[in-house]
Amino acid sequence: MVATGELLDALLAGGRRADRMTHVRHLPARAGVRAPWPTWADPDVVRAYRATGVSEPWQHQATAADAAWSGRHTVLATSTGSGKSLAFWLPALTAARGAVASGTLDPGRIESVARRATTLYLCPTKALAAGQLAALDTLLGAAALRDVRVATCDGDTALDERRWVQEHADLVLTNPDFLHFALLPQHRRWARLLGSLRYVVVDECHAFRGVFGAHVGLVLRRLRRVARSYGASPVFLLASATTADPAASAARLVGVDPDDVVAVTDDASPAGRKTFVLWQPPPLPGADAPWTDLLPDEDPWATPVAPPAGAARPDGGGPPAPDDAWAVADDAWHAPASGTLPPVGPGPDAPGAAGSGPLGTGERVVADAHDGPRRTATAEIADLLTDLVVAGARTLAFTRSRRAAESVASATRDHLRDVDPDLARAVSAYRGGYLPEERRALERAIRTGELRALATTNALELGIDISGLDAVLVAGWPGTRVSLWQQAGRAGRAGADGLVALVAREDPLDTFLVHHPESIFEAPVEATVFDPANPYVLAPHLCAAAAELPLRAEELDAFGPSTSELLAELVERGALRRRPSGWYWTHAEPATRLTDLRGTGGDPVRVVESATGRLLGTVDAASADATVHDGAVYVHQGATFVVDELHLDDGVALVTRRDVDYGTWARWVTSTEIVSVDEEVPWGPLTWGFGAVDVTTQVLGYQRKRIPDLQVLGSSELDLPARTLRTTAAWWTAPAAVVEAAGVSVEDLPGALHAAEHASIGLLPLLATCDRWDLGGLSTALHADTGEATVFVHDAYPGGAGFAEHGFRTATTWLRATRDAVAACPCPTGCPACVQSPKCGNANNPLDKAAAVRLLDAVLAHAPETPPAA
Incomplete structure (x- = not known):
């Protein structure tokens, strides 16, 4: 070191x-606190840990392991490298070893034979499962424990290996995708594992958020239900990064009451x-003129924006959402999962404020100097x-x-x-x-x-x-x-000891953060947000559950309070059949094909070297058009390859090894088209709409840029198909009279709409219990379908997921919260807490915070007293 x-x-x-x-x-060092090995721990397993250098567990490991051994669902939320795996492998291995021991007490007496306790380990990626397998092999090998059988099993596992796992494995390491597509639909082949299931380990559970988290939560409910049919009631052990309210998140994921989950959050491992x-x-040479020189000397709109009264500013952060036309529908920070709106932040003149109000509101402006390109x-x-x-x-x-x-x-x-x-x-x-x-x-x-x-x-x-x-x-x-x-x-x-450096990109969000360390070091981490009761997600899982075992009336509570109504709709549509004994899936095709847990949009595209047939790697289907199109430069471990042909039907990109001094950058266009207006509500001169939209993206061509100076060497056109996502969206229009009343000029309108779009997407998770990954949007000064300035917010999933619809139902509350959050933020011209986005397709440009506040005020002046009726 x-x-x-x-x-x-x-x-x-x-x-x-x-x-x-x-x-x-x-950040100060932290001393580690040890605890004695639990008395129930298998001596040979303890010996194995000692042989690998673990003399005693850390206190949090022992506490979590004890809770799990006592039969309590447990979530361990501590820092990276704190040894969370010991907390779940110690009880799991002890349970497996205990069954082995009890089964060999008297081989001549049949009553002494016991089932071998099994454990199912689930994680977000195959790499994690492979890493855990290697660690377990090392651990068991250290003490020569050869009576515990551990194996990974996923979509890549050969059928003969899969049969061995079904018949013999004590600890099975896999992922939720395999559970959904293979294990649960074929649960009879896994009867031995399921009937003896003692523990289910869910590793890195904070990664299961948004719609993906809702899917995984429903897969785990289906797992509990099928295991129960074989007489098992497994204990769930969850490992998480430090998150807000881990017990509530873990309970929502598993489908149990938060009081039934033990949360261990005090990290007792040492930290340097x-x-x-x-x-x-x-700054780049020759680009040292401050951008602040472009700000006007006088404020033409001398009307102060009055921030609402309130306490703390909405906090938390969220991952970026999919791209839009003006910007990526992304948003600055992730709000807590709640159906109610928290108070917004202190006013511009509050003590310690970073500025004194947005430029363009008539208030005193304090703007940080901002250099040119860096x-x-x-x-x-x-x-x-x-x-x-x-x-x-x-x-x-x-x-x-x-x-x-x-x-x-x-x-x-x-x-x-x-x-x-x-x-x-x-x-x-x-x-x-x-x-x-x-x-x-x-x-x-x-x-x-x-x-x-x-x-x-x-x-x-x-x-x-x-x-x-x-x-x-x-x-x-x-x-x-x-x-x-x-x-x-x-x-x-x-x-x-360790060193960490966060290096800002050329993005206002990054610039803000590296100059406002309190936004990183003094702010709490985010909660994990997802909603398993979302009917758009729940419906296909109810079909999958009915295909696994007919659904009984007494089982419906596990899937949420709206399950009965949703089942009635599925019966009416012919997806399920209702019988006195329950709900049945009667179709020939597998019910699991109704949903894609990760929404990846298809199988990965294989990158193959033409001359040798060697498989170099894979590219996600969604990004293949932009990264492995004809003529694209594909880099693999420093070696450059040029794509000869992209065969979309076969999912193969053929490449040739070639040394080139340039890279390729795709050029594409995105549009949003209204397919149907399912509902429409007038707000005086403007309109709120909800319906189906087509979000279409097409790669049109690419540029070749010399490396490293990125000088453009040339461009080429491409003939690739347009990719269209049919989803649902909520939108509002701003006719010319409303824009004029807001005092927003034609030049400022795109920035005002863009800022309002970013902020509104950032506030929707407060109401719709979603994650920013689940949303997209578009803002435009003139939309072809509405004929007016329009802001769209859409679900980023095929067919919609209900989030935009919820925004439409609560439009007044949603838009007022958006306006208040932007106006109350103490920054002068826009920051991550209000209108900037962590991943904006246009680098957060244009954004006009003050014009957005004025425009939102003008729109809200026409809002009804109550939101549109459901």
């Missing part, structure tokens, strides 16, 4: 880069002193990573995209070749789309020290066991504080 002081000095380049560090925070640096890349975060990260590697640090550099991970790794290797070619070979990229064996090899290499650095996407954010790292670099705000602290937790694991 390298001393943190030396690493910080390497980061600052002996002071030459000191002006780029906007803030440094030293962590140095956390906020960093802004320097160096990219990826280029800056490559320099910092180079210096850290030279200093001997083992480092992870988190990036926001696969392209960025490859770019950072390649640039870092180029820098290091001038210093030491051996060091250049110690840096690699890590991302989704690599083959499993490549990922495992990279994980082993960084774990053993063979590699000193990995440039990675968030694929290494979740629980893969990589310890002993000195530093973590984060290129751009990852979307939530939960993600930031998960990534930061990779530095200084096992109680050692």
Whole structure:
């Protein structure tokens, strides 16, 4: 391990880069607190842990393991690297070993034979399951425990291996997708496992949020129901990052009362002193004129905006949502899961306010100076990573995209070749789309020290066991504080000191955060938001449950209070049949095909080298048009390939190895078309609408840009099909008279609509119990279908998921909360707490906070006293 002081000095380049560090925070070390091994723990399992270096468990591990052993559903929400796996494997292995022992007390007496207790381990990714299998193999091998059979089983598992797992495995490691598509529909083949099911482990459960979280929650309800039919009542053990109210989130996921869940949140593992640096890349040469020179000297709209009375500002953060036309429907911060609106923040003149009101409202303006274009975060990260590697640090550099991970790794290797070619070979990229064996090899290499650095996407954010790292670099705000602290937790694991640097991208959100550290260090982490009672999600799972076992009236409470009404609708539509004994699925096709847990939009596209037939990796179907189109440059571990042909029907992109000095950037267009107006409510001169929309995206061509200066070398057109998402949306229009009454000019209207769109998407989770990943939107000064300025907010799922509809039902409350949150925010011109977005397709431009407030006031002046009736 390298001393943190030396690493910080390497980061600052002996002071030459000191002006780029906007803030440094030293997080104190924490001493570990041990606890004795539980008396019920199997001695051989304890011996195995001791053989691997665990003399005694940490207090939180022992507390969680005790709760689980006593039969209580348990959620352990502690920091990255705190050893959460011991808390669930200790009772699971003890249960399996105990059954083995009791079954061998007297082989001649049949009454001494007991079922072997089984455990089902679920995690978001196959990589996590593979990592846990490796850790368990090491643990069991340390004490030569060969009577506990552990196996992974997922969609890639061969049929003969799957049969062995069904017949023999004690601990089965898999994911919710396999549970949904294979295990539960074929539960009779898994009768041995299900009938003996003692524990269900749900790892990294904070990753199950939004619609995906709702799907997983319903899969777990189906699992409990099927297990109960075999006489089992498993205990659920959940491992989570530090989140708000983990007991409530865990209970909602599993489908039990929060009082039935034990939450263990006091982290007793040791933590070294962590140095956390906020960093802004320097301005590009020749671009030093401050953008604030463009602000008007006088305020033409001298009408103060009166903020509402209230206490704390809405807090929390959320991941970005899908793209829209003016901007990505994204939003700044994720609100708590609640059906009621919290009070908004202090007024512009409140003590400690960052400014004194939005520009354009007549109030005194305090605007931070904002320089022109700055160096990219990826280029800056490559320099910092180079210096850290030279200093001997083992480092992870988190990036926001696969392209960025490859770019950072390649640039870092180029820098290091001038210093030491051996060091250049110690840096690699890590991302989704690599083959499993490549990922495992990279994980082993960084774990053993063979590699000193990995440039990675968030694929290494979740629980893969990589310890002993000195530093973590984060290129751009990852979307939530939960993600930031998960990534930061990779530095200084096992109680050692560590260095973390958050490097701002060219984005107002990132700029705001690195200059306002309180938004990171003083704000609480977000809650995990999802709604298993969402009828759009629940309906296909009720069909799947009925296909597994006919649904009985006494079982309906487990799926929520609206289940009876939803079943009646499914019967009316012919999806299910009602009989005196329950509800039945009577169709030939599998009911599980009615839903896609992750909404990926199809099978991945395989990237194959034309000359050899070698499979290089895969690309998500949704992004294939933009990343592996004809002529695209595909980068794999620093080697460049050019795509010869993309065969969409076959799901294959054929590539040829070629050294090129350029990259390719796709160019696309997105539009939103109203398909049907299901409901419409007039607000005086303007209109609120709800109905089906087609959100269409089409890749039109691409540019070739020289690397590294990104000079455009040429462009090409492409003939690719348009991709259309049929979903549901709520929208409101602003006719010219309303815009004029708001004092919003033609030039300012796009920024006003864009800001209102961002803020309204940010507030909808307060009412609709959704996540920003679940929403999209569009704002335009003139929409072809309405003929007026229009703001759309749509569900980001095929057919809709009910969120936009809920916004329509509560339009007055929703829009008023949006206006109040924007007006009450003390920033002068817009920030992440009001109108900026963590992932905006137009880099948060244009945004006009003051014009948005005036426009929302003009719209709300026509609002009815009550929302539209359901």
